[in-house]
Amino acid sequence: MTPSLAFPRYGDKQNSPQFDEYLQLILEERDSCGLTEAIRQIDALMVTVEPGHSRAYVGELCLMTPYHYLVTLESEEHLTHILRIDMNAPDILVREVKSPNTRGIFRSLNEVYPIGAHKPNSRYMGEVFRVTDAHSVIELQKGRDMRFFNQEQVRKLELPGNMAVLKPSPYTHNIVAYWERPEAEIRIYALGWSAIREDMQAAYLEAKEVRERLGLDRLLLPIDHLATRIYSQNREAAILEYLTLTSYYYWGSYDIVSENSSTNVTKSVHYSNELECPAKVFTAANHPYFVSHLVKRVSPTEQFVRNFGPRLHHLAVAVADGEVDGVPNIDYVVNSLRNCGRHFLLDVIGSKEEGLKQIFSSASEYSSLIIEYVQRFGDFQGFFTKSNVADLTHAAGVDESLRALEAESRE
Ligand SMILES: [Fe+2]
Incomplete structure (x- = not known):
């Protein structure tokens, strides 16, 4: 593994002296405690949309990007559609909130902003990282005062149960989640009932046909x-x-x-x-x-x-x-x-x-x-x-x- 500080630096923007000092401390410690080695690639990106919008959004993504619709995971309050290119690129999880009355932390992040509030369920949520040893990554991160949703909260949020999910960043409002997956194994999201939905499949095939024809x-x-x-x-x-x-x-x-x-x-x-x-x-x-x-x-x-x-x-x-x-x-x-x-x-x-x-x-x-x-x-x-x-x-x-x-x- 290349040490995290060994990469060439680009750019002309001046940082504060404190930034450079913290950067060195953070990366050296991260490398030495094994976290850099244990945290691997982004396995999935998560996006949430308004009730009734996921069919159109999946169609849009399958026209404008190389993604394919795979399957839908249905839970009580959400439909989570899995889009995939292959196992070498991250999946996209498009999560539709079923009812306009559903409330939760991701909605709250939109509601205090004048334009964000118009579509309170629409936002990018964050990234899921593959890790080689979830237990040690979580313990190390907790030791650095990182805050995770507990298992009950993850269940209530209807996020996959096989993920450890950090609370939204105070700076970006995005989340990072970790899950353990041996590289050779396929990605399986532990959430709800899984089915290929006809409406989503139709939206996908329609978009894919245009994408291929062009x-x-x-x-x-x-x-x-x-x-x-x-x-x-x-x-x-x-x-x-x-x-x-x-x-x-x-x-x-x-x-x-x-x-x-x-x-x-x-x-x-x-x-x-x-x-x-x-x-x-x-x-x-x-x-x-x-x-x-x-x-x-x-x-x-x-x-x-x-x-x-x-x-x-x-x-x-x-x-x-x-x-x-x-x-x-x-x-x-x-x-x-x-x-x-x-x-x-x-x-x-x-x-x-x-x-x-x-x-x-x-x-x-x-x-x-x-x-x-x-x-x-x-x-x-x-x-x-x-x-x-x-x-x-x-x-x-x-x-x-x-x-x-x-x-x-x-x-
Ligand atoms: Fe860009």
Whole structure:
């Protein structure tokens, strides 16, 4: 295993001296106590949606990403649909709340935010990590004052009983869960009654037929990264907390001055290929919202967080390098999806010469999540170019202002 501090550092964003001091302490201790070795890849991502929305959302995901619908786990208050590519990429668990009256902690995380409250059951919940020894990982984490839901709470939340689930992070509002699974064994979620539902299967087959007819199934790859937006003052704490909870390392941070924002990247120590274990990105404003008028900078990131609460902003899907009829694959994918009525917040940005092209879709009506497409050319290793990130952040910010206006007009 490569020591967690041995990876090269990228980026130009200045961190506080305390950040560097804690980073070293946290990663050295994590490596030496065996946690880095015991915590492996992300096995599943969990998303929750409003009553009646999962059929459409599963259809949307099966058109816009390479996922397949596998099975539904039905419990008293939820339908949990399992989507899978294969055992080399994380599953997506789409969890529909059956009744609009169901209350719980994930709903509470939405309810105090003006736009988040409009769809109180719609949010990304967090990641499930495969661990080699659940007992020792849980004991070590409890010893670091990490708080877990107890078994009774996990049962009431109707989360799989074979997971140890941490309480939401105060910085990102996301959860991390652990479960033990030998690498060679298939993923089995201990929850409810399992059945292939006709309505979900129909939505899946319909989307898959379009995806194949357009040739998208050959171009769309697994998830490349997950990007969470947080308050500016929580940037360093959110990164360090995630490194404490996982076996990720700090890749580096870029300052996007024009958009009053920074992009902060963490990656798995064990999997250099993001498609096997996605990178986790944190985006935070450089200044809190209340000084925007003084520093004369807009703050699209802080605006998002104030409207929705800290939460996952987008899932980035990788697009295979190559061309279709002389057009880069990403342009072909986006044009095809536009012809199917899908919307994007801007045109594809970046270029082959710069190493990568990227785009943001409009936010999903069902999960509020944006899908980013990213195509890297040749052996380009980076995550972004600064001008791309500035354009993406700007486009998401403009969309955000429109949504805020819409939300106000509904109040
Ligand atoms: Fe991204």
